Amino acid sequence: MAKNETLRTEAYELAGKLKLDIGDIAEHTNAQLTELVKDLRAKVSDAETNTAADGAASTEGGDNQADKGDDQGGDDQADKAETETKAPAKPTKKVAKGPHVCEGKSVTTLRGILGEGESISASDLSGGDDAYKLLRKKGYIEG
Numbered sequence: 086m087a088k089n090e091t092l093r094t095e096a097y098e099l100a101g102k103l104k105l106d107i108g109d110i111a112e113h114t115n116a117q118l119t120e121l122v123k124d125l126r127a128k129v130s131d132a133e134t135n136t137a138a139d140g141a142a143s144t145e146g147g148d149n150q151a152d153k154g155d156d157q158g159g160d161d162q163a164d165k166a167e168t169e170t171k172a173p174a175k176p177t178k179k180v181a182k183g184p185h186v187c188e189g190k191s192v193t194t195l196r197g198i199l200g201e202g203e204s205i206s207a208s209d210l211s212g213g214d215d216a217y218k219l220l221r222k223k224g225y226i227e228g
Contacts, residue, residue, distance in 0.1 A: 092118035099125035103132060184221075184228045192225055 093110055096118065100107045103125065110118065181204035186192050188201045194209040205226055207217035220226045 087115075087119070089113075089115055089118055092122050096122050096125060099129050102129055180228075182228070184226055187225055187227050190225045192220060 092115070093113075096107060096110060099122065105125075107121070107125075110121065113121065180202040184205055186199050186201050186203050186205055191198055191200050192205060192210075193199075194205065195211060196209050199205055199209070205217075207214045210216040210220070212219075217226065
């Protein structure tokens with residue numbers, strides 16, 4: 086486990102690289118400092134990766150035509166909007182006819198754990214009919 090002072094120093098150095106103001110962290114616990122340094126390291130790594138891969142030629146004054154073509158106005162915004170509107174299609178789940186486990190629920194039975202849409206009966210439960218009625222009442226079973 087790193088010392089708090091070491092973590093504080095590293096946090097300030099990383100924040101300086103990112104030009105972020107992290108405020109006063111003198112009262113942070115070791116766990117908080119560790120998490121902060123971990124996040125800052127990830128941000129620095131991302132920033133270095135993005136700079137090296139995406140903008141190195143354009144920031145150093147290179148004449149890379151591909152970079153110049155990518156920097157035109159609203160193309161990036163249009164691509165982002167298009168990506169956000171296209172939600173991945175959810176696979177349709179087969180729901181058993183008759184009593185079945187409700188969506189987003191699972192039930193531990195004598196047959197094992199039954200997930201949403203799977204057929205269930207009172208004989209599957211160790212509590213029998215009473216347990217079945219209770220699970221229906223609580224919204225775990227429908228149909």
